[in-house]
Amino acid sequence: MRPLLFLRLLRLTACAALCTATAVRADEVQVAVAANFTAPARQIAAEFEKDTGHRAVLTFGATGKFYAQIRNGAPFEALLAADDITPARLEREGVAVAGSRFTYAIGRLALWSPQTGLVDAKGEVLGKGTYKHLALANPKLAPYGAAAVETLQSLKLLETLQPRFVQGENIAQTFQFVSTGNAELGFVALSQVMADGKPAEGSTWLVPGSLHRPIRQEAALLSAARNRPAAQAWLRYLAGDKARAIMKRFGYDL
Numbered sequence: 001m002r003p004l005l006f007l008r009l010l011r012l013t014a015c016a017a018l019c020t021a022t023a024v025r026a027d028e029v030q031v032a033v034a035a036n037f038t039a040p041a042r043q044i045a046a047e048f049e050k051d052t053g054h055r056a057v058l059t060f061g062a063t064g065k066f067y068a069q070i071r072n073g074a075p076f077e078a079l080l081a082a083d084d085i086t087p088a089r090l091e092r093e094g095v096a097v098a099g100s101r102f103t104y105a106i107g108r109l110a111l112w113s114p115q116t117g118l119v120d121a122k123g124e125v126l127g128k129g130t131y132k133h134l135a136l137a138n139p140k141l142a143p144y145g146a147a148a149v150e151t152l153q154s155l156k157l158l159e160t161l162q163p164r165f166v167q168g169e170n171i172a173q174t175f176q177f178v179s180t181g182n183a184e185l186g187f188v189a190l191s192q193v194m195a196d197g198k199p200a201e202g203s204t205w206l207v208p209g210s211l212h213r214p215i216r217q218e219a220a221l222l223s224a225a226r227n228r229p230a231a232q233a234w235l236r237y238l239a240g241d242k243a244r245a246i247m248k249r250f251g252y253d254l
Helices: 003-025 035-052 063-071 085-092 143-154 158-164 171-179 229-238 241-249
Strands: 028-034 055-061 078-080 102-107 109-113 134-137 165-168 185-189 203-206 215-221
Touching (some): 035 055, 055 063, 063 085, 078 229, 085 215, 102 143, 134 143, 134 171, 143 158, 143 215, 215 229
Parallel strands (some): 028 055, 134 185
Antiparallel strands (some): 078 215, 102 215, 109 185
16 A cells, blocks of 8 residues: 555544544433522533533423433433432432432522512511512422421411412522512522622522521432443532532532
8 A cells, every 4th residue: 555545544544533432422411400500500511511521411490390200211311409308219219320329519598589678687577577479499399498398387487478478380480480579589599599609689588507407409320321421420520629619609508
């Protein structure tokens, strides 16, 4: 074979091998993400793609609904739940890979209103305010909704305030109810009202953790992705320093 032709073939072979290797390395991972984690997850996914070449395809919703979808065969490969109960349950049922669960963040509950001065620093507005509607997420589907109910039970206000409830399917819809004025105030995730490391406009009460059980948010690798490098890479990245720094800016405890 003539040297020039050989060199050309060598270059073509190397190019084909490189393209094949890149295709193998770069892949997609389908991730079910609890609604409270929407903003940080999008930022983490952007950094994940830049750093690894893999792309995280994110679907947001209520943890309880994701459980039902995953049990019915939804093609998710990783779950970022808003609690630690759902991933543990999926592991017991053989739907999540044993030993893959870990707490990626501790969520913080906040009482928020877009109106300046409506929510006071101690949350006393709950018992003294003249508001008509209080938004919270469905406690049967959303762990932040369950934490809101526990908070009201601790304050001995649950029965009194139940007639004022406006209930969202998940924490994202709950936030929408408050931000659009369908409820004057509501229990939301602190991450939803954080901007540049500080609470956004309006008025906020950061609910003390002593008023409800800790919101331990766990991630898990789902059994369908047991041998999927992109899914494993996503969970490793979630536990890394860059992802944790993003979470901290949104008010999560680590």
